[in-house]
Amino acid sequence: MTASDPRLLGPGLLPTPFTADEIRAATGVGTTIRIRVDRPDGSHALRVNRFRDTDAEGAVLERWDESAPHDIAKNRVTWAELQGHAAFDATTTRVSSESLAIELGTVTCLRYDTTDGVFWFSLAHPGMPVRYEAGGVRTTVIEITRD
Numbered sequence: 001m002t003a004s005d006p007r008l009l010g011p012g013l014l015p016t017p018f019t020a021d022e023i024r025a026a027t028g029v030g031t032t033i034r035i036r037v038d039r040p041d042g043s044h045a046l047r048v049n050r051f052r053d054t055d056a057e058g059a060v061l062e063r064w065d066e067s068a069p070h071d072i073a074k075n076r077v078t079w080a081e082l083q084g085h086a087a088f089d090a091t092t093t094r095v096s097s098e099s100l101a102i103e104l105g106t107v108t109c110l111r112y113d114t115t116d117g118v119f120w121f122s123l124a125h126p127g128m129p130v131r132y133e134a135g136g137v138r139t140t141v142i143e144i145t146r147d
Helices: 020-027 079-084
Strands: 032-038 044-052 058-065 073-078 094-102 105-114 117-122 131-134 137-145
Touching (some): 058 079, 073 079, 094 117, 094 137
Antiparallel strands (some): 131 137
16 A cells, blocks of 8 residues: 555556455444345355454354355454455456445445456445446445444
C-alpha cells in the first residue's frame, strides 16, 4: 500500500473498492454471507461464508455449501489479503458505477470488467463482490447477517 492512498496496492493496479480497515470494520465477529451460485444449466447452489475469531489482522473464514453443512472448509485470512483480491490490472480492467437490484436491495456498485469476469462491489457492503459473473456462472450475495 502507498502512504498516500491505502486503496492503491501497487504499480499498474487500480485502486481497490475498499481498504483492509474498511473490510475489517464491516465484517466483525460472526458475519455470515449467503451466496447464490447460478449455473449455465439453470441449476443453482447456496454457499455460506462465515467469519470467526476476528482480530486486527484477520479472521478464520469458514465456507460451505448449504447442501453439505457439515463439510466446512476453514482457513485464516488477513484483511489485507481480502483487499488484495480486488486489486485489478489497470490496463485490462474498466471501472464504472452501476446500480444493481439484488436480494440485498438496490445497491450502488463499482463495477470492474476484467479479463477474468465482471465484479460488482456494493459501496454499502465493504468486502467481497455482491455479484460476480464469469464463464456463464453468476454468484450473488443474497444475505448478510451479523451475530
